Amino acid sequence: MTPTLATSCAALPPEGAAPPWDGPAAEGMAPTLATSCAALPPEGAAPPWDGPAAGLASTLADADPIDERALSKLRWRCRRGLLENDLLLERFFARMGTSISQRQARAMHTLMDLSDPDLLDLLLSRKPPGPEHSSAEVLELLQQLRPVAQQPA
Numbered sequence: 001m002t003p004t005l006a007t008s009c010a011a012l013p014p015e016g017a018a019p020p021w022d023g024p025a026a027e028g029m030a031p032t033l034a035t036s037c038a039a040l041p042p043e044g045a046a047p048p049w050d051g052p053a054a055g056l057a058s059t060l061a062d063a064d065p066i067d068e069r070a071l072s073k074l075r076w077r078c079r080r081g082l083l084e085n086d087l088l089l090e091r092f093f094a095r096m097g098t099s100i101s102q103r104q105a106r107a108m109h110t111l112m113d114l115s116d117p118d119l120l121d122l123l124l125s126r127k128p129p130g131p132e133h134s135s136a137e138v139l140e141l142l143q144q145l146r147p148v149a150q151q152p153a
Contacts, residue, residue: 110133
């Protein structure tokens, strides 16, 4: 069984009782954990961040660009074994710069779980996305990643 915050809270000594450990750090640590436990919603209740406004907040956050560290990690995660995939992904990063949104980053992480040949098939529209890759954000990102057809001169 993996310990959780709820099981940790159950193991706390009663309020006002001496903590089970000795030392100067014990004074500052026990109230912090007790305070955290007191802020937990009752078991089975919906967390306070789930509600009608939660969808609005996540929609607004979806458009926010990711920070530099997250962008660096995403670029590293997007390094692939097939040169064709690398070229298409690098072109996307060069075009987008630092304006990649949270939504695009989530979709990119979803696509990076694919094998290289499967990813290339999706990028070149050789096959349609499966049900696990047909969310709106993934389909939108695929459109942005796909190469633009060359116009005849």
